Each structure stands twice: as C-alpha cells, then as structure tokens.
Amino acid sequence: MKRILFLISLLISFLSCEKSSEIQDECMLPPPNFQLFIAKSAPEYQDFLSDKGEADKENVYFYQITENNTEKKYRTLFTNESKNKDYAEVATESAIFLYTGKIETLYLKNKAKTYKIEFLGTIGECCSAHFREMYIDGIKNNDFILIK
Secondary structure, three states: OHHHHHHHHHHHHHHHOOOOOOOOOOEEOOOOOEEEEEEOOOHHHHHHEOOOOOEOOOOOEEEEEOOOOOEEEEOEEEEOOOOOOOEEEEEEOOOHHHOOOOOEEEEEEOOOOEEEEEEEEEEOHHHOEEEEEEEEOOEEOOOOEEEO
16 A cells, blocks of 8 residues: 555656756656665575575565664565576665665665665656765675675
8 A cells, every 4th residue: 555655646746847858867767666786696696595595585675774773674576587687686666765865874684694785865856866876885886786
C-alpha cells in the first residue's frame, strides 16, 4: 500500500512540474531504486549468496541508523540477472530518501561485512534528481560498483 501511495505521489509531483527543454546532462528523475554492482568474479561475491548458492535474502539488506539508534531496513533486491553478465546487482526499491542535499549514510550488510555508503544527492527543478558523489567505506565511488 505504501508503495502504491509513493508511486501515485511521485506521478502527481512529476505531472505538476513545468517542462524544461534545458535539463542538464546530470539531471534525471529520482530513481525508483538505489543499486550497486558486484563483480561475480570477486571472492566477496560469495558473501552475498546463501549456502545453496542463491541470493541470501536473510543476511543481505540495506539499512540506515535512526535517531533512536535502531536499524531502519529497506526492502533489498539481489539479482544475478544484471544487463552486464559479469556483475550481480543489489538494490533498494525506493531511494528518494537519499536526495536530501546533505550526505546521507546508508549501510549494506551481508553475512561477512557491513559497507558504509555516504551518498550526496539533491532534488532540483522539475523534480529532477542530481547525483553529486558517493563514498563507500570512505573511498570515493561514483561508478556504483561495490566490488570490482
């Protein structure tokens, strides 16, 4: 139900925006998800799989730490069916919460490690999302590849 309400509000806000023919190249609509890519050839790829060799739905998830020091988990999707066959993808369904104009911290946990993701993005004119920069475990990463 929340997803439907979010999509309806996103559609209404998109339709209410004025069209601009001068949208810059870095301009895009807020993404429906946030995704990172993992090289299937990397040893760490196994940390995203269950003992059966399938997506580990129990131990792999995105979350943020709330003001109450609790984990706010986000629905996480993991697939081996990336457009680039050399990579798997791990994604959240909705990432509008990352585009606040300040650095937002998001964590990605798997069975062996927790990655700290610091993301900076803004919402501009006509509801366009602007990606600025991202750091994973303190290292600048603007190509969205978690493990190469």
